[in-house]
Amino acid sequence: MEIxxxxxAVTLDGPLTxxxxxxxxxxxxxxxxxxxxxxxxxxxxxxxxxQVRPGDTVEFLYFMGGGA
Amino acid sequence: xxxxxxxLERYSRHIILEQVGATGQEKLLSxxxxxxxxGGLGAPAGLYxxxxxxxxxxxxxxxxVELSNLQxxxxxxxxxxxxxxxxxxxxxxxxxxxxxxxxxxFDRAGPDNLVALMSEYDFVIDGTDNxxxxxxxxxxxxxxxxxxxxxxxxxxxxxxITVRPGQSACYRCLFPDPPEPGAVPSCSQAGVLGVLGGVIxxxxxxxxIKYLLGEGxxxxxxxxxxxxxxxxxxxxxxxxxxxxRLCGPSPTITVLEQQDQAVCDLSGSCNC
Ligand SMILES: [Zn+2]
Numbered sequence: 001m002e003i004x005x006x007x008x009a010v011t012l013d014g015p016l017t018x019x020x021x022x023x024x025x026x027x028x029x030x031x032x033x034x035x036x037x038x039x040x041x042x043x044x045x046x047x048x049x050x051q052v053r054p055g056d057t058v059e060f061l062y063f064m065g066g067g068a
Numbered sequence: 069x070x071x072x073x074x075x076l077e078r079y080s081r082h083i084i085l086e087q088v089g090a091t092g093q094e095k096l097l098s099x100x101x102x103x104x105x106x107g108g109l110g111a112p113a114g115l116y117x118x119x120x121x122x123x124x125x126x127x128x129x130x131x132x133v134e135l136s137n138l139q140x141x142x143x144x145x146x147x148x149x150x151x152x153x154x155x156x157x158x159x160x161x162x163x164x165x166x167x168x169x170x171x172x173x174f175d176r177a178g179p180d181n182l183v184a185l186m187s188e189y190d191f192v193i194d195g196t197d198n199x200x201x202x203x204x205x206x207x208x209x210x211x212x213x214x215x216x217x218x219x220x221x222x223x224x225x226x227x228x229i230t231v232r233p234g235q236s237a238c239y240r241c242l243f244p245d246p247p248e249p250g251a252v253p254s255c256s257q258a259g260v261l262g263v264l265g266g267v268i269x270x271x272x273x274x275x276x277i278k279y280l281l282g283e284g285x286x287x288x289x290x291x292x293x294x295x296x297x298x299x300x301x302x303x304x305x306x307x308x309x310x311x312x313r314l315c316g317p318s319p320t321i322t323v324l325e326q327q328d329q330a331v332c333d334l335s336g337s338c339n340c
Contacts, residue, residue: 006302006304007302007304031247031248032247034242034243034244036242036304036306039305039306039307040309041241041242041244041306041309041311043244043311044244044245059304061227061242061243061291061304061306062222062225062227062293063199063220063243063247064220064221064222064225064226064227065197065198065199065202065220065222066108066197066220066221066222066258066260067105067107067108067109067110067194067195067196067197067202067219067220067221067265068105068107068108068109068110068131068137068141068195068196068197
């Protein structure tokens with residue numbers, strides 16, 4: 001199936017959870033990521049349950065604490 | 069306000085702009101911007117806001133200039149090492165433009181002083197370097213109903229978003245809870261490319277200027293991300309989160325408190 005991750009088209013096998021997507025996309029520090037799924041920010045507890053379906057849009061928003 | 073001949077000359081490149089003009093320049097001269105943190109982000113923001121003739125600029129920071137700051141905090145120069153950052157920054161802003169009144173606060177922004185301080189300004193720039201402060205500023209801006217520019221930089225990346233409390237998505241809408249302390253590498257370990265502060269800090273200044281002018285579209289309900297490696301900017305649309313603990317319909321944060329997680333650096337003295 002094809003989905004959009006951070007603006008890029010990505011082809012993946014079958015439906016999968018957000019948690020699985022984080023692994024497959026090799027997100028190194030999943031604790032440092034907030035996930036927007038089809039425009040909705042997910043709670044961390046939903047990562048294991050929320051299914052990603054063909055055509056979905058997922059954004060990984062990274063925590064960035066620096067500034068000084 | 070009537071612009072003097074000297075001001076007409078100093079701001080001539082603004083005044084010839086259709087979107088600014090003499091009226092816009094007068095708005096800038098009567099505008100008040102608070103910069104929280106005179107570091108990587110606050111340094112370029114302060115320089116450009118002063119040059120632009122923003123009439124009152126407040127700077128709050130409790131640190132003094134260190135040698136390792138000079139790789140990116142361009143408002144501080146080598147002879148300033150050891151000087152409070154607010155003094156060093158104020159001296160440069162006054163030297164650039166004597167029209168500007170600089171107010172310095174050699175202090176930490178905390179839950180006890182932030183709402184009152186923000187209330188004295190039109191727009192706030194978050195130039196802090198840790199999550200605890202970034203959440204605190206977001207929450208204080210909500211209680212003060214003050215628009216602000218949030219930003220973060222790390223390694224080769226940066227991001228920013230403008231928040232108009234009650235009208236657009238806030239930082240907690242996007243990042244409901246701070247990351248677990250153990251999950252965060254220390255900033256001094258992670259490092260940051262010096263120019264990142266310049267890129268992102270000047271974008272924050274741009275937002276402040278647009279807000280004062282009432283021109284253009286603010287970066288609200290969108291997170292702008294910048295990746296210096298691939299030289300890529302992306303604008304990720306976001307929206308208010310109905311489950312937001314601060315600005316949602318059923319808030320659980322009803323008083324301003326600092327979540328004292330020194331997540332950036334366990335010693336609390338992050339130098340990123
Ligand atoms: Zn919110």
